[in-house]
Amino acid sequence: MMKKITYLVNIKSLLALCIGTVLLYGGCKKDSGFYGYENEQKEFDGTIYDFLKNEHQYDSFLLAIERVHLTDTLKSGLYTVFAPTDASFKQAIDNMNTLRTIQGRAHMFISTLPYEQLDSLLCRYIVKDTFSSRVMVLQDGLALKSIRYNYPMHGKFNRTDAEGHVGGGPGVITYSDTKGVIYTNRWSKSTTVAIDIVTKNGLVNVLEKDHMFGFDEFIPRMNPTVSSPWNDYPFYIPGVIGLEQYNRGGNKVAYLDFSLNNQGGQYRPADQVDIATAGEAGLKVGWTETGEWMDYTVEITETGEYDMTLRYGSGGDDGRIHLEVDGRPVVGSALVMPGTGGYDSFRDITTTVQLTAGRHLMKVYYDFANFDLRFLKFVRKNAPMPIPGVINLEDFDPGGEGVGYHDNNERNEGGKFRPSEGVDIDFSKNEGGGYQVGWTGTGEWMNYSVNVKETGTYNTYISVGSEGTNGIFHLEFDGTDVTGQLKVPNTTGYHKRQNVVTSVFLTKGPHVMRFFVDHDGFDVKSVTFRPLN
Structure with a gap:
């Protein structure tokens, strides 16, 4: 039978109690001369959600969870x-809005934070x-995976010191955001004030205030203050850029x-x-005004001419636009x-443009705006597709049936x-623009x-x-199977895409x-090759 509690045990209070006991009884010691503090097992007769709601100090966390x-x-x-x-939330939001005030931007709150940012954090x-x-007491602690995206986190259990004894005090978990790197000095860390609170569907640990x-x-x-790629990676060129996927950074930074x-x-x-939603499929940037612009971080794989x-x-x-790369007109x-x-x-x-290899900041500038925009597509002119890079699968080789492709009907x-x-090609009906091959x-x-471009191992995203x-x-590749058979997951829709990774x-x-x-x-839609290192 679980015992229902309505409060958390404050570790600092327990430590103070132990110190007080030292004064009264000559120290928290057993006959051996050392007392190893045991964290009290804490139980709550309800779910994780019920516990957080019951405590009335996680309301911001619950609002974010709901969003x-x-x-x-x-x-x-x-x-x-x-x-x-x-x-924790108040400190973060207050600091954010102090900076936004200085920058002349409107305040944001949990209810208005960008969904994708709030979700990933x-x-x-x-x-x-x-x-x-x-299970976090191992020398190196324990690698943990977030509920979505398998983002790598880390937990390490240690005992604090008490009564002059190293490791004799209450246990604390150091919870770390690993940033996806193995170097611990680059991790961002936080410690707990209460651990192992048992609920009906899991455990709760409370982070320090x-x-x-x-x-x-x-x-x-x-x-x-500097725009950054929308999807964490730059857009490969050659490739397709859905124009709604301009950089992160906000007005006057990533767009105007x-x-x-x-x-x-x-x-x-x-x-x-x-x-807005485009009539034909997918998304479009509308209500355009002359002088507005949007930035995109791009990785141009080869110097040369592109359609x-x-x-x-x-x-x-008479609608007019032009592109700039690193501040210079293309x-x-x-x-x-x-x-x-x-x-x-x-x-x-x-049109045909000349582009230079490397990572660049590309700007789409509205010289005279009377248009809605869907996407840009860049294709290497009279050259094979480079790897690393992205291969949009509608761009199969010329030659027709039996040469560039085989399709079961004409x-x-x-x-x-x-x-x-004969290859069956539809518009991509969600974000990202471009086309996809269907009716397989x-x-x-x-x-x-x-x-x-270079011999090596490439992470591959289909x-x-x-x-x-x-x-x-x-x-x-050249008739040799390089992946083995790969199964397609149920994404719940032909236009709701996921990456198969190998x-x-x-x-x-x-x-x-x-x-x-x-089968x-x-x-x-596409196959993307990124160098392993």
């Missing part, structure tokens, strides 16, 4: 929670499965927008860039955009790209001429969507990559 849709999760399943108090406080302090929510990432994420709010509200609602295609819609002629990028018949009637316009079921060929059939394949678990595929060893030089469908039942 990222984890309330029901903490009422069931098995988890270990490292709970930040209201004081909050999940670090909730660990899959239950881990008591007893001086801990600032988000470890050391909250303020720079909410108030960056003159409206007071996101008038479309369909994506990144806390920002001022106006994002740059912009997909847009316009209710009038020669050939200035476009005059003819009317398309309406803001939700889209067409492509293509009709392009999607018809949205290369409509005269068992035995179908597509070929891609590639150039591997972006897929499916409504079931039957899909299977593999990758070949690694491959590739040799430097030109190759032909083949994407082979071993149908999925859509696929």
Whole structure:
């Protein structure tokens, strides 16, 4: 039978009590001359969520949990929670808004913080499965995984000193955000004031009140002075850039927008860039005004000429944009955009630009705004696709059936790209823009001429969507299977994508990559190769 408690045992109070006992009884000692403090087992007759709600000092934590849709999760399943108090949130938000006041930006609160930022930070406080302090006593502690994204955290149990004895006091867990690196001096750490509180579906540990929510990432994420990539990685060029995925950083840092709010509200609602659902599929940037701009961090894999295609819609002629890279106009990028018949009637316009290899900051600048924008696509001109980089699978080799691809019927079921060929291509209907290959059939394949820049191992990410678990595929290089058969997860929709992740060893030089469908039942958008090191 669990004993219900309505308060936490304050370790400092226990330590003070022990010291008081020393004065009265000559010390907290056994006959051996040493007393090893034992943390009191604390139990709560309810779920993790019930405990947090009952204590009335985790209201901010619970509000954040509700915003990222984890309330029901903490009422069931098995988890270990490292709970930040209201004081942790107050300190973080006060500091954030002090800086935003200096920067002339509107204040933000838990209810208005960017969802994706709050989600990625909050999940670090909730660990899959239950881990008591007893399993964190190893010399190196214990590696832990967050409830979402498998983000690497770490727990290490130690005893504090008491009565002059090293390790004779109450136990404390040092909980660390590892930043994804093995060097402990780069970790961000916090300690607990109460541990191993047992609930019906897991354990709760309480972080010290001086801990600032988000470890050391909250303020720079909410108030960056330098824009940073939206998806953590730069966009590879050649590749597709969904224009709603401009950099993080806010107004006047990652973008300039003159409206007071996101008038479309369909994506990144806390920002001022106006994002709506496009009539044909996916998302678009609308309500554009002359002089506005958006930044994108890009990784250009090779110096050379690129075909740059912009997909847009316009209710009038003479819309104009140009690109800048690292503050300098890109020669050939200035476009005059003819009317398309309406803001939700889209067409492509293509030009040729010269780009230089390396990581750069690319700006899309509105010289005369009377358009809505979907995405930019860059294709290397008269050259194979470089690896590392991203291969968009609609860009299979020319040559037709039996040469560039094999498809089980002659009709392009999607018809949205290369409509005269048999591969079935549709618009990508969620964020990120571009196209995806669908209606896959068992035995179908597509070929891609590639150039591997350096011999080595590459982490490989294949972006897929499916409504079931039957899909299977593999990758070949020059006829050799380099991945083995890879199963497609159920993503709950053909346009709700996840990455299937593997690694491959590739040799430097030109190759032909083949994407082979071993069993149908999925859509696929792209294959991305990143160097292992």
